[in-house]
Amino acid sequence: xxxxxxxxxxxxxxxxxxxxxxxxxxxxxxxxxxxxxxxxxxxxxxxxxxxxxxxxxxxxxxxxxxxxxxxxxxxxxxxxxxxxxxxxxxxxxxxxxxxxxxxxxxxxxxxxxxxxxxxxxxxxxxxxxxxxxxxxxxxxxxxxxxxxxxxxxxxxxxxxxxxxxxxxxxxxxxxxxxxxxxxxxxxxxxxxxxxxxxxxxxxxxxxxxxxxxxxxxxxxxxxxxxxxxxxxxxxxxxxxxxxxxxxxxxxxxxxxxxxxxxxxxxxxxxxxxxxxxxxxxxxxxxxxxxxxxxxxxxxxxxxxxxxxxxxxxxxxxxxxxxxxxxxxxxxxxxxxxxxxxxxxxxxxxxxxxxxxxxxxxxxxx
Amino acid sequence: xxxxxxxxxxxxxxxxxxxxxxxxxxxxxxxxxxxxxxxxxxxxxxxxxxxxxxxxxxxxxxxxxxxxxxxxxxxxxxxxxxxxxxxxxxxxxxxxxxxxxxxxxxxxxxxxxxxxxxxxxxxxxxxxxxxxxxxxxxxxxxxxxxxxxxxxxxxxxxxxxxxxxxxxxxxxxxxxxxxxxxxxxxxxxxxxxxxxxxxxxxxxxxxxxxxxxxxxxxxxxxxxxxxxxxxxxxxxxxxxxxxxxxxxxxxxxxxxxxxxxxxxxxxxxxxxxxxxxxxxxxxxxxxxxxxxxxxxxxxxxxxxxxxxxxxxxxxxxxxxxxxxxxxxxxxxxxxxxxxxxxxxxxxxxxxxxxxxxxxxxxxxxxxxxxxxxxxxxxxxxxxxxxxxxxxxxxxxxxxxxxxxxxxxxxxxxxxxxxxxxxxxxxxxxxxxxxxxxxxxxxxxxxxxxxxxxxxxxxxxxxxxxxxxxxxxxxxxxxxxxxxxxxxxxxxxxxxxxxxxxxxxxxxxxxxxxxxxxxxxxxxxxxxxxxxxxxxxxxxxxxxxxxxxxxxxxxxxxxxxxxxxxxxxxxxxxxxxxxxxxxxxxxxxxxxxxxxxxxxxxxxxxxxxxxxxxxxxxxxxxxxxxxxxxx
Numbered sequence: 003x004x005x006x007x008x009x010x011x012x013x014x015x016x017x018x019x020x021x022x023x024x025x026x027x028x029x030x031x032x033x034x035x036x037x038x039x040x041x042x043x044x045x046x047x048x049x050x051x052x053x054x055x056x057x058x059x060x061x062x063x064x065x066x067x068x069x070x071x072x073x074x075x076x077x078x079x080x081x082x083x084x085x086x087x088x089x090x091x092x093x094x095x096x097x098x099x100x101x102x103x104x105x106x107x108x109x110x111x112x113x114x115x116x117x118x119x120x121x122x123x124x125x126x127x128x129x130x131x132x133x134x135x136x137x138x139x140x141x142x143x144x145x146x147x148x149x150x151x152x153x154x155x156x157x158x159x160x161x162x163x164x165x166x167x168x169x170x171x172x173x174x175x176x177x178x179x180x181x182x183x184x185x186x187x188x189x190x191x192x193x194x195x196x197x198x199x200x201x202x203x204x205x206x207x208x209x210x211x212x213x214x215x216x217x218x219x220x221x222x223x224x225x226x227x228x229x230x231x232x233x234x235x236x237x238x239x240x241x242x243x244x245x246x247x248x249x250x251x252x253x254x255x256x257x258x259x260x261x262x263x264x265x266x267x268x269x270x271x272x273x274x275x276x277x278x279x280x281x282x283x284x285x286x287x288x289x290x291x292x293x294x295x296x297x298x299x300x301x302x303x304x305x306x307x308x309x310x311x312x313x314x315x316x317x318x319x320x321x322x323x324x325x326x327x328x329x330x331x332x333x334x335x336x337x338x339x340x341x342x343x344x345x346x347x348x349x350x351x352x353x354x355x356x357x358x359x360x361x362x363x364x365x366x367x
Numbered sequence: 368x369x370x371x372x373x374x375x376x377x378x379x380x381x382x383x384x385x386x387x388x389x390x391x392x393x394x395x396x397x398x399x400x401x402x403x404x405x406x407x408x409x410x411x412x413x414x415x416x417x418x419x420x421x422x423x424x425x426x427x428x429x430x431x432x433x434x435x436x437x438x439x440x441x442x443x444x445x446x447x448x449x450x451x452x453x454x455x456x457x458x459x460x461x462x463x464x465x466x467x468x469x470x471x472x473x474x475x476x477x478x479x480x481x482x483x484x485x486x487x488x489x490x491x492x493x494x495x496x497x498x499x500x501x502x503x504x505x506x507x508x509x510x511x512x513x514x515x516x517x518x519x520x521x522x523x524x525x526x527x528x529x530x531x532x533x534x535x536x537x538x539x540x541x542x543x544x545x546x547x548x549x550x551x552x553x554x555x556x557x558x559x560x561x562x563x564x565x566x567x568x569x570x571x572x573x574x575x576x577x578x579x580x581x582x583x584x585x586x587x588x589x590x591x592x593x594x595x596x597x598x599x600x601x602x603x604x605x606x607x608x609x610x611x612x613x614x615x616x617x618x619x620x621x622x623x624x625x626x627x628x629x630x631x632x633x634x635x636x637x638x639x640x641x642x643x644x645x646x647x648x649x650x651x652x653x654x655x656x657x658x659x660x661x662x663x664x665x666x667x668x669x670x671x672x673x674x675x676x677x678x679x680x681x682x683x684x685x686x687x688x689x690x691x692x693x694x695x696x697x698x699x700x701x702x703x704x705x706x707x708x709x710x711x712x713x714x715x716x717x718x719x720x721x722x723x724x725x726x727x728x729x730x731x732x733x734x735x736x737x738x739x740x741x742x743x744x745x746x747x748x749x750x751x752x753x754x755x756x757x758x759x760x761x762x763x764x765x766x767x768x769x770x771x772x773x774x775x776x777x778x779x780x781x782x783x784x785x786x787x788x789x790x791x792x793x794x795x796x797x798x799x800x801x802x803x804x805x806x807x808x809x810x811x812x813x814x815x816x817x818x819x820x821x822x823x824x825x826x827x828x829x830x831x832x833x834x835x836x837x838x839x840x841x842x843x844x845x846x847x848x849x850x851x852x853x854x855x856x857x858x859x860x861x862x863x864x865x866x867x868x869x870x871x872x873x874x875x876x877x878x879x880x881x882x883x884x885x886x887x888x889x890x891x892x893x894x895x896x897x898x899x900x901x902x903x904x905x906x907x908x909x910x911x912x913x914x915x916x917x918x919x920x921x922x923x924x925x926x927x928x929x930x931x932x933x934x935x936x937x938x939x940x941x942x943x944x945x946x947x948x949x950x951x952x953x954x955x956x957x958x959x960x961x962x963x964x965x966x967x968x969x970x971x972x973x974x975x976x977x978x979x980x981x982x983x984x985x986x987x988x989x990x991x992x993x994x995x996x997x
Contacts, residue, residue: 133376176387178380229598232424235409235417248425253598269421273410280399287395291388303384311391318398325405 016065016360018293021352024286025061028337029054031267031279036340038245039258039266046259046340053342057349064353068361072354073301076126079119080146086112087153094157113162116150117347118354120166121308124173129301135178143174160206161319161331168315172308176294209329226262229254231326234268241272259340261332264324283317283336286310286352293359302358309351426606427596430568433587434529436614438543438577440623441651441852446543447578449529453505455513456498458522458600459490468520469501475516476509478502485548485667498524498600500570503666521599531571531665535623537658538630541686542621542650542788542850544576545661565589571665577617577850580789584854587614616855618862620649628978628985629654632971638938638958639687641833641848642975645944645953647867648837648846650786652975653830655687690792692826693957696913697754697964698942699775699821701839701883703762704747706774708879712766715747715882725760727812734760734816737914751886752895754912756820763819768810771818772798777873778835778845780827785847785868794831797824822916832955836942839883840909840950843873884909888947897941900969906980909950910943910972912964915957936960941968945976952979 033050040046064072090104090112104112124143131139147170155163175184199207233249242248247269249255255265268276290310297303313336320335322328334344409417438447455476457468472478478501486501505513505525513525531546533539549557549572557563557572566572568589573579590611594602629640629652642652659676668676676683685691707713723741724733736742736756742749750758763771776782781796795801797818799810817823827835834848847868854863887909891901896912915938939961944953954972961967974985 132380172391176384176391178383178387229424231409232417232420234406235413236421237410238414238418239411248595249421252425252595252603254421254424268406268410273406276406276410277403280403284395284399288392291392295385295388307388307391311395314395314398318402321402322405325402325409327401327405 013062013066016356017062018065018289018356018359020289021286021356021359024282024289025058025337025349025352028282028286031282032263032338034244035263035267035270035338036259038247038270039250039255039263040340041251042245049342050340053340053345056342057345060346061349061353061356064350065356065360067357069299069302069305069354069358072305072357073122073126073129076119076122076124079115080123083112083116083119084150084153086115087150091153091156113150113154113157113159113166114343114347116154116166117169118350120147120150120170121173121305121312124170124177125301125304125308128173128177128304129299132300140174140177140179140183143170143177147171147174158203158206160202161333164331165315165319165333169308169312172311172315173304176304176307177300209331226256226330227323227326229256230262230265230324233265234325237269237272237275239273241268241270241275244270246270261320261334261339262324263339264321264335267338268325279338280317280321283314287314290355293355297358302361306355306358309355313348313351424598425595427594427600427602429592429594429602431590431592431608431611432529432568432570433589433611434613435531435546435571436581436585436587436855436857437616438585439616439618440621440626441619442622443618444623446533446535446539446619446623448532448534450532451527452503452530453510453525454503454528455501455505455509456524456526457486457501458498458524460522460600464521464599468522471516471520472501472513472523475512476502476505481667481669498522498526500526500528503528504530522601524601528570533661535626536662537660538627538654539623540576540658540661541655541688542576542619542626542653543661544578544580545574545664546571546578547574547664548572548667574664575790576661576788577619580787581617581851585614585617587857588612613857615857617851618853618855619850620644620647620651620852621653621850622651622979625975625978626652626654629971629975630656630658632974632985633958636958636961636967637681637687638956638961638968639691639829640954640956640971640975641688641830642952642954642979643833643837643848645837645840645844645846645950648834648848648869649852650848650850651952651979653688653850655685655689655691657681657683659683686788686790687957687959688829689786689788689790691828691957692792692794693829693938693940694823694825694915695780695821695827695832696915696938696940697756697820698832698836698911698913698940698955699819699825700751700754700759700913701887701911701942702775702778702780702835703759703766703771703819704751704886705839705875705879705883706766706771707747707762708882709875710766710770710774712770713747713762715879718744718746719750719755719758719761721745721755721757723757725757725764725816727764727816730813732813734813747882748886748889751883751911752889752892754890754896759819760816761819763815764812766815766819768797768799768815768818771815772796778838779831780825780835784830784834785870786830787847787849787851791830792828794828795824795826821913829955829957832940832942832957833953836911836944836955837953838873839880839887840944840953842877842880843875845870845873884947887911887943891943897943897965897969900941900965900973904945904973904976906945906976907947908943908945908973908976909947910941910969912969913940913942914938914962914964915940917960933960936962939964939967941965941972943969943972943976945980952976 036050037047086104094104124146127143151163151167154166229249233247233255236249247266249269250258250266255262258266267279287310290306294303294306297306316333316336319328319331319333323330334341336348435449437445440446482502486499489499510525533543548570549566553572557566565588573582573585588611591609593606595604595606596602633656637656640652640654643649644651663672721736721741721743723739724735726733741757742753742755745755745758775796781794783791783793802808802810814823818825830848838845847870849865849868851865853865856863888907889895890897890910891908892898897910901908917935917937939958941956941964944950954975956968956971958967977983977985
């Protein structure tokens, strides 16, 4: 017994107190909202608790792995992810018109793996070449980013490709990608929008158009946006109260424990709740950027900064979609939506931040 | 480059990184401002709007159809009643979901293509939050199956709805009428009259008979339940209710037994009968033979039955009492006689010689009397009792068509009686102007002559004949016939009597009226044309027989019923009232192709009188198509 408790205590040594507090606060809110959104479904609630426990465990375990060991996982994970993406392109299962899944006894989306593997790979690569960074390294970094990006885009899965592209871009950005390249790229991107539009699939175009005018298809896909907007808007300043949201309780909000959970939150807790929620996310980001600023190695700096920005990008895309300013993309709300895979991936990232934060001295020695 | 110290390089790199961190933080702050800005717009600025939309989502007004009023006969016996039955109804949903639900329901219980068709039609017509009936009158088994599968059939409801039943069946079909599903035309009419809102939740509407003419009274006012409804349209709980106001019950003057007796008295003849209370205008019986089963129409009649009813040569859908047009024949004679007296053309004692025909001055054309060889010398009473044609040919000729038209019009000929049923025909009372207008031809004297015995252009409905004879019975009071005697207030349950609708009083000298009445009494006595029908009656009947020609008889030829096929035989007519001294019932009978009024139509009236005045039910009655006198 004493040995086990000692082991457990030493494990907690690498947990960042501020991040842990923020994460636990978020998970507490999430539990309350999932309870309301699921109609107090015992299966949902207990499932959510199990997911949380599992994800927290993973977070603590990763926090205990020193960053230099974590960085070594980058190349193999990246290679495995790309190989699997190629496998998907060749042998993948088609669902809803997209080839995204690989049957490994269970349905598996390799794109999930790359969400962490790509930043790890890039951070490892820049860390390794820290002393001799030249333009060609950014070029190689760009290629490393484009390979999985294009493979995912081909599936087709524009949403995931863009999210992955964003995380890769953040890393290149923090690694010092020159501003003129960024600005030039942005200008080029803007100019090529009409071309991209032409290459987009019908359903993708429709999603974008629907965003511009959701009422054009009030009973079809526009219904989701309309109903979630109504839910949020009707919440007012302080919301209708926990378990009191009519849009929620009467089934008007689609996917309300997962992708559209923010609609339930907004309806029941109002604008005050939204400020609190965004504030909590900003606190996590601030803590992550602080860790990055203080990190002793380039790998640590790049990972902590990229993961922080990435987290908020997910928040923005999800909340933007649910409140009707971005197209519908299947992106969960970090730390809030029900769903094990996303939660584990996310807390794994938080674990990496904690590892970076708490291994300063050890690394120095 | 090679000279640069690693340490300085590292510092510069770190500085740049911190710059990037700040840029990243600024970017995140920008995104956060965008999110919170959107939130401010939705939740603070547009809160009221979205609140309203959420309320509209949540709350729906579900109409509650009122109970339809009952229709009762004069003794309170039910003619039209309601019963509760289960219907399968679907909430509106997105088309894809709806089709899936329909398919699922179709697997559980049988849905006919017809039911599906009318469902789709109703779906297109009905309001957003109403459930739409798919199948009515579910069996207990079907209700059980649907209840057991309710959990996987979103938006499917089994509702108890009220249905109509017409106990009296075909016998009352032309009086009570029927209700049917509200169709496009009804909906348009409701919309135009501003009653559409009151019919939300109502499936049926009166189509014919009293159901139609008293629709607004019978229907009542629709109530509304304010319901909380979920996204699939299922009601979660009731919030508030405006209760419906039930329709009023109708109590008729009509006696169900009397109606049945009158109907049976026709045997297999077709025709019409109207019995009135001459003092109130109350309709005691209104028969149109044949009738039809009104219950067939309530939920849409199937095409085969409809075709059969519509194509039947007996035309059961036509209300003969109201719309059947027949020459009044000799039943016009009492009115002609009264006109002669009142206009001073005849005195009761004036005698006319009847050689068996009448000829116009300077003409050889013979207007024949029905009696070969004639009646000899006849006064007015005998002329009525024996239905002497020659007497009335001459009277008509002396009176002229203009005076004849104007006087007969006072009895309501050529005009709607104003009965409380829709679709009544005004008949046709010919005049000089009418002929000019209609045929662009002048009026010939010969047409006046035959008009004197109710032939030619003159057409009357049995209802008109009944109201006219009621005027003789009540001393010239013109009363609009009424089926409904009283309406019951749905809350106090008190019967509110309906007023007697007197249109006017015709001034008739009592001594003139007495002559006519006596002639009609004589008609029923030995020597009169309907003596047989009155034999043994414990009360006095005053009546007049008539015959309406269906085919013309050539000059010099004789009408021989035996050689004519039944459908070419004359229509038999009879008008009467009783008891003659103090009349309480007036009747007009028309038997299509019955032959003679005295033998075919009068016995039917006798059966009606017997039951109404003495309570005696007839034995076996079969009017004979004999060729006895007219």
